[in-house]
Amino acid sequence: MAEEIARNAHLASTVLKTLTDEQRSIALYKIKEGLLNSKEEILKANKIDLTNAIKQNLSESLIKRLDLSKNDKFESMCNGILDVSNLEDPLNKITLATKIDDDLTLYRLTCPVGVLLIIFESRPEVIANITALSIKSGNSAILKGGKESIETFKIMSKLINNILNNETEIPKNSIQLINSRNEVNDLLNQDKFIDLVIPRGSNDLVKFIKNNTKIPVLGHADGICSIYIDEFSNIDKVKRIIIDSKTNYPAGCNAVETLLINEKLLTTTNDNFEIILKSLIDVGVTCHLDSSLFKNNIPKSLQGNEKLVEAVDDDFNKEFLSLDIAIKSIKSVQDAILHINSHSSKHTDCIITEDKSTAEIFLKGIDSSGVYWNCSTRFADGFRYGFGTEVGISTNKIHSRGPVGLEGLVCYYYQLRGDGQIVGDYLGGGGTRVFKHEKLDINNIKL
Amino acid sequence: MAEEIARNAHLASTVLKTLTDEQRSIALYKIKEGLLNSKEEILKANKIDLTNAIKQNLSESLIKRLDLSKNDKFESMCNGILDVSNLEDPLNKITLATKIDDDLTLYRLTCPVGVLLIIFESRPEVIANITALSIKSGNSAILKGGKESIETFKIMSKLINNILNNETEIPKNSIQLINSRNEVNDLLNQDKFIDLVIPRGSNDLVKFIKNNTKIPVLGHADGICSIYIDEFSNIDKVKRIIIDSKTNYPAGCNAVETLLINEKLLTTTNDNFEIILKSLIDVGVTCHLDSSLFKNNIPKSLQGNEKLVEAVDDDFNKEFLSLDIAIKSIKSVQDAILHINSHSSKHTDCIITEDKSTAEIFLKGIDSSGVYWNCSTRFADGFRYGFGTEVGISTNKIHSRGPVGLEGLVCYYYQLRGDGQIVGDYLGGGGTRVFKHEKLDINNIKL
Incomplete structure (x- = not known):
C-alpha cells in the first residue's frame, strides 16, 4: 500500500x-x-x-x-x-554553462527534488x-x-x-x-x-521521523535561539528585542530561549542587568539564572523575586516554549560564539551591539541558519523574509537552511549536449584533445 | 575517542x-x-x-x-x-539581498557545510x-x-x-x-x-555507510548508466559513443550498463542492430539481450555467437563494472524515460538522436544528475566538467548532484542586519508596519 x-x-x-x-x-x-x-x-x-x-x-x-x-x-x-x-518559476533556470569543447556544452539547470512527503x-x-x-x-x-x-x-x-x-x-x-x-x-x-520528508509539528514528531527513515528530512526539531547582549549595546534596543523575541509568540520555534550577557554589564556602576531583568519580569518571564549570576549578581531591588530562579545545566540546551528564559554571563563575543555553537539548535541567533566590528565577528562565527544583528529572532520566517510563503524552517547544514520557500524544493541537474564526442579522444581518457572549459554567460542562452 | x-x-x-x-x-x-x-x-x-x-x-x-x-x-x-x-573563493558570496524595511536588510551568504568525514x-x-x-x-x-x-x-x-x-x-x-x-x-x-559523510569506494562500502548513519551521505553506491538509441540516430555516432561509454574504463561508475534500442532499428530493412552488436562483440563486450531480442532479433550473421547471451531480469538493474552490457528494445523515447527512471541509479543517462525535439523530451524527462545528448557517459567527471577537481559523484536528489567540486562543499546562511526592529511592530506580528521586501542588486553590496 x-x-x-x-x-x-x-x-x-x-x-x-x-x-x-x-x-x-x-x-x-x-x-x-x-x-x-x-x-x-x-x-x-x-x-x-x-x-x-x-x-x-x-x-x-x-x-x-x-x-x-x-x-x-x-x-x-x-x-x-x-x-x-x-x-517566479523556480524550474529550468540555467545556473551554469560551460563550453567543454566545440559543440559540447554543459548546462546546469534547476529541477524539482521529486517526491515530497509532508506531514503537517x-x-x-x-x-x-x-x-x-x-x-x-x-x-x-x-x-x-x-x-x-x-x-x-x-x-x-x-x-x-x-x-x-x-x-x-x-x-x-x-x-x-x-x-x-x-x-x-x-x-x-x-x-x-x-x-x-518535510515534517512540521512537535519536536517529538520530527525527532521520531529523523530517527526512523533513510530519506533526507528537512525541518527542525528544536528551536533553541540565543541572544548575546554585548558590552556596547543600546539598552533600549536590548529591551525591545528581548521582550519581542521572548513574548511575541513564546511557542514559536524562533522565540529566544537563552540570553548571554557580557559580564561588563554586571558591574555595580551599571544598572543594565537590573533593567534587563526587570523588563523581563514585568512581562511575566521567569529568568533561569546560572549559578554564578544567581548567587552573586541579583540586584538588590530584585532579591527574592520569585521570577528569578537558579538554572540547572540543562536549561541552556532547552527549548522552553513558554515564558521562561535561561540567562548566563559571558566574557566576550568569542565565548558567546563558542557557547552558541555548542548549545544552539542552529536555528537563529542574535547579537545586540552598537559596535560593528564585534557584530561582524558574531555574524561570521555563528554556525546557525540565521544570524542576526540588532533585531528580533522572531523575524525568522518565510513570509517576513519575503519568500511569499514557506514550507518549513530547516536547521539542516546541507541543501536548504532557514525558512524554506520554493527554492528549497528544487535542486539541479546537468545536461551535456554533444555531437558524438567520446572521452577516448581527450587527454586523461586516452587521447590528445584538450578541454576548452570556457564559461558562458548564463543570461544569453537559448536551449 | x-x-x-x-x-x-x-x-x-x-x-x-x-x-x-x-x-x-x-x-x-x-x-x-x-x-x-x-x-x-x-x-x-x-x-x-x-x-x-x-x-x-x-x-x-x-x-x-x-x-x-x-x-x-x-x-x-x-x-x-x-x-x-x-x-575562486566559494565562501561569503552574497546570493540574495532583500531590504525588509528601512535599516533592516536580509542577506544570504555561502558558508562551509562544517565537518566532513571523507572515506577514500x-x-x-x-x-x-x-x-x-x-x-x-x-x-x-x-x-x-x-x-x-x-x-x-x-x-x-x-x-x-x-x-x-x-x-x-x-x-x-x-x-x-x-x-x-x-x-x-x-x-x-x-x-x-x-x-x-563522503564515501568513495566500493558499492558495498557506500551502502554500508548509508545504512549505518543519520549523517547525510553524499556519493553514489551504484552507477547504472543507460544509453537510449533513438530511431533517428546516426549510426557512426552510436558506435563511437557506446564503445567509449562501455570500454574506455569499464570499472568506472560512469560506464554504460544498459542499452535501450528503439524497435524501429530492428526491422529487417535495416542493419543497424547488426552493426551495433558487431561493434560491441568486436571489442570483447558480452551482450545480455532481453528474451524477446534474444529469441527473435539476432541477425543471421551472429546466430550462436557466444558473446550474445539471454539476459535475466536483474541484468537491467545491474552495474556490471565489466565488459558486459544489457540490451533491450523499446517503443519510444517516453518508454525509454520510464525504463530509465525506474531502473537507473540517477547517475548519468544518454540519448543518441539527430532529432532535437526527441532529445529535448529526454533531457527534460530523465530524473538523473546527468542527462546527455550525443556524447559518452564517461564525461561525468569533475575534471571534465571544468571543476578543477572533484570530491566525488553524487546520485542524491538534494544538495549536490553529479560531480561535486568546491561548490558542493558549501551551503548558505542568512544574515539579518537591523537597528532594533521587532516583529511586534509589523503586520502579522501584532503591529501595523508593512514589509518593503525590495530585492537588492547582489553585485553592489558592501557589508
Whole structure:
C-alpha cells in the first residue's frame, strides 16, 4: 500500500516536472477557483471537525486554528494559492554553462527534488498552501495533516484532485492525501521513491521521523535561539528585542530561549542587568539564572523575586516554549560564539551591539541558519523574509537552511549536449584533445 | 575517542570558516611547498606500502595506483593543491539581498557545510587533493584512506599537520587522519558534530555507510548508466559513443550498463542492430539481450555467437563494472524515460538522436544528475566538467548532484542586519508596519 502510494507519486513526478510554468500555474488558478466555488461544502466538513474538537475538549487555541470560517480565513487561503502561482518559476533556470569543447556544452539547470512527503499540523489552510508550493515547484507530494482537521482535509483533497484530474494537465497522483499515522510509518521506508520528508509539528514528531527513515528530512526539531547582549549595546534596543523575541509568540520555534550577557554589564556602576531583568519580569518571564549570576549578581531591588530562579545545566540546551528564559554571563563575543555553537539548535541567533566590528565577528562565527544583528529572532520566517510563503524552517547544514520557500524544493541537474564526442579522444581518457572549459554567460542562452 | 575527534573537528571548523580566502589559500601553498620538500621521506613510506602490497599479491592495477614515484605523479599531486588554491573563493558570496524595511536588510551568504568525514580509496595523491578542497572550502575534515596506502597517508598527514600548525593560521584539528575502520564506525554515530559523510569506494562500502548513519551521505553506491538509441540516430555516432561509454574504463561508475534500442532499428530493412552488436562483440563486450531480442532479433550473421547471451531480469538493474552490457528494445523515447527512471541509479543517462525535439523530451524527462545528448557517459567527471577537481559523484536528489567540486562543499546562511526592529511592530506580528521586501542588486553590496 505504502509502496503503491510512493511509486505512484514517483511516476507522477516524472511527468509533472516536464510541464511548463504556465501549465503548473494555471492548475493553481483552477484549484483556487474550485475551492472558492465549494466554500459551503468545505465549511460543512470543517464544522464537523470543530464539533468533534469541542466534544473532545481540545484547547481553545487549537479550535481557533481549526476554524476555517472566521474572518476572511477562507478567502485568504484561496488568495494564498494565487500568490504562489504568481511567484517566479523556480524550474529550468540555467545556473551554469560551460563550453567543454566545440559543440559540447554543459548546462546546469534547476529541477524539482521529486517526491515530497509532508506531514503537517491541524490547520486546514495549510493543505492548500502546500499543494500550491508542491505543484509550482514541480514536485509531487504525499500529504498527511493533523488528525483534528481530517474531515476538512478529506473534502479539500477530494476537490483538489477532481480539479487537477478534470481541468488541468497535472498528472494523476501528483497530490495524495493519506489519513493514518501508520501509513506515514510505512512511507518512511520508501526511500526508493520518496526524495524528501518535510515534517512540521512537535519536536517529538520530527525527532521520531529523523530517527526512523533513510530519506533526507528537512525541518527542525528544536528551536533553541540565543541572544548575546554585548558590552556596547543600546539598552533600549536590548529591551525591545528581548521582550519581542521572548513574548511575541513564546511557542514559536524562533522565540529566544537563552540570553548571554557580557559580564561588563554586571558591574555595580551599571544598572543594565537590573533593567534587563526587570523588563523581563514585568512581562511575566521567569529568568533561569546560572549559578554564578544567581548567587552573586541579583540586584538588590530584585532579591527574592520569585521570577528569578537558579538554572540547572540543562536549561541552556532547552527549548522552553513558554515564558521562561535561561540567562548566563559571558566574557566576550568569542565565548558567546563558542557557547552558541555548542548549545544552539542552529536555528537563529542574535547579537545586540552598537559596535560593528564585534557584530561582524558574531555574524561570521555563528554556525546557525540565521544570524542576526540588532533585531528580533522572531523575524525568522518565510513570509517576513519575503519568500511569499514557506514550507518549513530547516536547521539542516546541507541543501536548504532557514525558512524554506520554493527554492528549497528544487535542486539541479546537468545536461551535456554533444555531437558524438567520446572521452577516448581527450587527454586523461586516452587521447590528445584538450578541454576548452570556457564559461558562458548564463543570461544569453537559448536551449 | 570518536566523539573527541568529531568535537575537535567541529571546534576547528568554527574558526576555519572565519578565515579569509587569502589565509586559506596561503595554507595550501605552504602545504604544496612542504610536500615537495619532503618528497624523499614520502616516497620512502610509499615504498613500504608498495613492498607490502607486492608481498600480499595485490592486483597489478592496485599496485600501480599505490605507486607515487612513477612519472610526474608526485609533482602533479603538488600542483593539484595549487590548482585548488587558485580556484575562486566559494565562501561569503552574497546570493540574495532583500531590504525588509528601512535599516533592516536580509542577506544570504555561502558558508562551509562544517565537518566532513571523507572515506577514500588507496590512492596516495587523493589525501592531498581532499585536504586542499576541504581547507579551500572552509570545512574541517576527518579523513580515512584505504589501508593499502597507510604508511604514505601517515607521513603525509603528519607533514600536512606540521605545516598547518607551524606555518599557517588554519586551526589545529582542521585535518585529522584516522587509521582504522572501527573508528569510522564510531564516527558514523557523531551526527552532533559531523555534517556530511563522503564515501568513495566500493558499492558495498557506500551502502554500508548509508545504512549505518543519520549523517547525510553524499556519493553514489551504484552507477547504472543507460544509453537510449533513438530511431533517428546516426549510426557512426552510436558506435563511437557506446564503445567509449562501455570500454574506455569499464570499472568506472560512469560506464554504460544498459542499452535501450528503439524497435524501429530492428526491422529487417535495416542493419543497424547488426552493426551495433558487431561493434560491441568486436571489442570483447558480452551482450545480455532481453528474451524477446534474444529469441527473435539476432541477425543471421551472429546466430550462436557466444558473446550474445539471454539476459535475466536483474541484468537491467545491474552495474556490471565489466565488459558486459544489457540490451533491450523499446517503443519510444517516453518508454525509454520510464525504463530509465525506474531502473537507473540517477547517475548519468544518454540519448543518441539527430532529432532535437526527441532529445529535448529526454533531457527534460530523465530524473538523473546527468542527462546527455550525443556524447559518452564517461564525461561525468569533475575534471571534465571544468571543476578543477572533484570530491566525488553524487546520485542524491538534494544538495549536490553529479560531480561535486568546491561548490558542493558549501551551503548558505542568512544574515539579518537591523537597528532594533521587532516583529511586534509589523503586520502579522501584532503591529501595523508593512514589509518593503525590495530585492537588492547582489553585485553592489558592501557589508
